[in-house]
Amino acid sequence: MKIARDYRLIILIVGFLNLNSMGWSSSTGDPFVYWSFYVLLVLILTYCGWGISNDDEKQTHFRKYAWIAGISYSLIEGLRWLRGADYYHYYMDLDTNFKATVCTLDPEPIYEWWVNVFHSTELHPSIAFIIYSALLIYGVLLIFKRYPKAAVWGLPVFFLMTNSQTENIIRQTLASCFLIFAYVAYLDDKKKLMFAMLCVVPLIHSAGLYGVALFLFFTYVKIPLKQPWILVALYLFAYYIWNPDWFQGFADYLSKLNLGDDVKGQSYLDNSDRWFTSEGSIATVLGNGVAQFSMLYITVKFLVNLFGFYACRNDRKLQTVYYFAYIALIIQTMAGDIELFTRFAHWTDLMVPILVSIVITKVNMSKNKQYKILVYTVFAVNFIFYGLIRSLGSLPYAGCGFIWDK
Numbered sequence: 001m002k003i004a005r006d007y008r009l010i011i012l013i014v015g016f017l018n019l020n021s022m023g024w025s026s027s028t029g030d031p032f033v034y035w036s037f038y039v040l041l042v043l044i045l046t047y048c049g050w051g052i053s054n055d056d057e058k059q060t061h062f063r064k065y066a067w068i069a070g071i072s073y074s075l076i077e078g079l080r081w082l083r084g085a086d087y088y089h090y091y092m093d094l095d096t097n098f099k100a101t102v103c104t105l106d107p108e109p110i111y112e113w114w115v116n117v118f119h120s121t122e123l124h125p126s127i128a129f130i131i132y133s134a135l136l137i138y139g140v141l142l143i144f145k146r147y148p149k150a151a152v153w154g155l156p157v158f159f160l161m162t163n164s165q166t167e168n169i170i171r172q173t174l175a176s177c178f179l180i181f182a183y184v185a186y187l188d189d190k191k192k193l194m195f196a197m198l199c200v201v202p203l204i205h206s207a208g209l210y211g212v213a214l215f216l217f218f219t220y221v222k223i224p225l226k227q228p229w230i231l232v233a234l235y236l237f238a239y240y241i242w243n244p245d246w247f248q249g250f251a252d253y254l255s256k257l258n259l260g261d262d263v264k265g266q267s268y269l270d271n272s273d274r275w276f277t278s279e280g281s282i283a284t285v286l287g288n289g290v291a292q293f294s295m296l297y298i299t300v301k302f303l304v305n306l307f308g309f310y311a312c313r314n315d316r317k318l319q320t321v322y323y324f325a326y327i328a329l330i331i332q333t334m335a336g337d338i339e340l341f342t343r344f345a346h347w348t349d350l351m352v353p354i355l356v357s358i359v360i361t362k363v364n365m366s367k368n369k370q371y372k373i374l375v376y377t378v379f380a381v382n383f384i385f386y387g388l389i390r391s392l393g394s395l396p397y398a399g400c401g402f403i404w405d406k
Helices: 002-021 031-053 062-078 087-094 109-121 127-144 148-169 170-187 191-204 208-218 228-239 244-256 265-272 273-277 281-284 287-312 315-332 338-348 352-362 369-398
Strands: none
Touching: 031 062, 031 127, 031 148, 062 127, 062 148, 062 273, 087 109, 087 127, 087 170, 109 127, 109 191, 127 148, 127 170, 127 352, 148 170, 148 352, 170 191, 170 208, 170 315, 170 338, 191 208, 191 244, 208 315, 208 338, 228 287, 228 315, 287 352, 287 369, 315 338, 315 352, 352 369
């Protein structure tokens, strides 16, 4: 099995070198074109969100606005080129020039089937990225069909807060789409459909079992908290007392394990320092500036979660959204900027924009002007730093290309 693992890694390296020889690089694309489409998409999503929020009770025009938002998001995001650390990897999975093997180690059944469909039909890989984006925005639109008043904030906020994640961890985001579909089924009290969607998640990405477990726990276990002080105390412990270096002993233990034929699992264990300690931190990989920014964002996210608690505490189904966002906060706080743990946080992070939009919607109905100003200030900092500055900082790393830059 080690030979098979080495063979696939060689395929991946050779493919990457071949892509570079074709003119691929992380700096592909025109920043002006990228930002023009970025701003255009924000404006389109804001317009469509406004239309959904101001529609009549029968939601007569929902389909029109949903189509405009869905097509715009799917094409602008789906037609990206070399944006994100994992782009070339998943492009190579689908490219018929590399169809002798799937570059992803031990792919899960549904993902392997999906790759084989592209190999047998010789469809262009960009079609897959359009479909990935379409599935994601479709799930989000379904949620805002159930909470239409939040759409005017929710659609642009979702794009601003998740853009970096969705472009970098592609297969995990694809699997997360079905967590969103499961939540929509939960809102509609369709349990069979909910469980069917949950079953799909680990068949695309095995780590999705973590997201499924959390979903079931927060869906079926009622947490009797009327005030957030226990949650605040846990956050303060994670922020001020917990030391991410405590994972070192765990990493040392893992490095001694042998999983035999489990190629993917063994590859993680063989590189346990890279995944479980500061050796794999964002500061080491991308620089201290990005890491410091990440911790600043966590602080702002804590305030978002605090407002979210009060917005969701009396709505049983919204509590699932809240606790997903809270778990993401705690994981990111305890793990510092260690990459593997931030990836676990991403299983729940897609719910954060939903929480934000619900909070803003409820704050708008408040008569307390000082409270409104406080909430708006926190969210403005969140959007400016996370939606704009983070995107600017990641351009040298993520690129700004579209398919015509090939």
